[in-house]
Amino acid sequence: MKADRKWSAPPSELLVPFDGSFRVADAPTRPPGPVDKADLKKRQREHTRTIYDLQRKLYADDRFAALFVFQALDAGGKDGTIRNVFTGVNPAGFQVSSFKAPSDEELDHDFLWRIARRLPERGRIGVFNRSHYEEVLVVRVHPEFLERQRLPRYELDAIWAERYESIRTFEKHLADNGTIIVKFFLNVSLAQQKHRFLRRIDKPSKNWKFNSGDVRERKRWPEYMRAFEDALNETSRPWAPWYAIPADSKPYMRLQVARIVRETLESLGVDFPEIDDEARAALAKCRAELETQ
């Protein structure tokens, strides 16, 4: 049974509902109970091995592309989760794009332009480390960034709704054309972020990752949480779902992400294509020719 191009998200308790009822204050940042780190890590690696197998079928099947988007506040665990979940997949057929502050050239286009250029090709898996959602998260908390974008005109109380609509219709179009989009909000607590920042300061090999501006942004925490809540409610849809992942335990977070990636790929029903009778006859002819060489 092959899945249709019209795919929709497998159920999960971490799935952000499609009816706008997600409340970030009620979303857990911690695992439901005590965790056995070694066991979580082992189960995550099993999922990664299965992802490797599914990836080969995704490539041979050549009907879908799969895009996994990661958004989080600083020290939420994006880099480490991407590294851990996807180290072990075949890097041919896989691409990670990191989106930083837009360049002058990128600002001379609409905000989806640079995103569209990095979409995975059919048969491939793509990962976005940050994404077009920065435009309704950090830019919403810092509307002064809009000045650099030189929009023709905008009203601050209307622009976010416009952007949600742009994103929804963009993602619907991609889903209709075979690109599956699954989005992860790595939901870390204020206290755990502080803990991770202190480690970056105290561990010399992590110093280069630390940016002092990150400490200042902690004062905006409630505004960021509101921006996340609105963005997730406005853009979690069956064809492009959000998952809110408890992120205070790294091994638990990585296991959940690996599981959802695996279940997403499994739900596509991809497999090695079978060749038809005509192709089989051509193969037999080739075989006879080869035997004489």
Add this chain to the structure above:
Amino acid sequence: MKADRKWSAPPSELLVPFDGSFRVADAPTRPPGPVDKADLKKRQREHTRTIYDLQRKLYADDRFAALFVFQALDAGGKDGTIRNVFTGVNPAGFQVSSFKAPSDEELDHDFLWRIARRLPERGRIGVFNRSHYEEVLVVRVHPEFLERQRLPRYELDAIWAERYESIRTFEKHLADNGTIIVKFFLNVSLAQQKHRFLRRIDKPSKNWKFNSGDVRERKRWPEYMRAFEDALNETSRPWAPWYAIPADSKPYMRLQVARIVRETLESLGVDFPEIDDEARAALAKCRAELETQ
């Protein structure tokens, strides 16, 4: 001790010399003695783990990009070698580009244009599955492909020397600017290619990889070998070396490639950057601010 930006290839018996003395007829396609497959695979995996560690330093160090180019005849083992050597590296910071027959848009540019667009960024590892070398390999064996390229004028006995020069100066420029280029010729024998084609025909899960045109190309074997010999002699240089890898044994080939990739990255002397006193003072200030939050 940090390496200079001016890097040159570590010595190896598989290195194609820089003086034009490479003879493809003398280059081995088989391992020097009997092989223990399990042992070769184990050693290859050890190299891959080390490549993972070196990759993190390459990224943090942020002075070099490393590009590994793979060229071979069909069934030479490019896909499998790339998959085996690099499955286990961090796919963020890694990108594989496969070059197929050029598109109309690509043909409307010089032959290095599409190559330049896929070069790895500083701090990253790039892999080319086929490359600009197709222009002096398959195109040399099939000069009729030149018609599609609509060159202003050319003489068939001068164009290859022009192309070698274009490639040499392009690669020298990249090396001067921090992109290390290491090129692998996977050297498979005519008999082993036949064996692998037969397996693709006889194994249903490999049928989709088989292309009946590949059998016809076997008649051009001597012309391909001449094209490889010339290209390697003309473009193996200390800053952009070629290695001729015996390719009849897959585990042996993969081990050699993994070893050379590892030694290349080791020879760069990359490491996690240390921060200076000023940055250290800023960190201490951040730490104090965080503690009050």
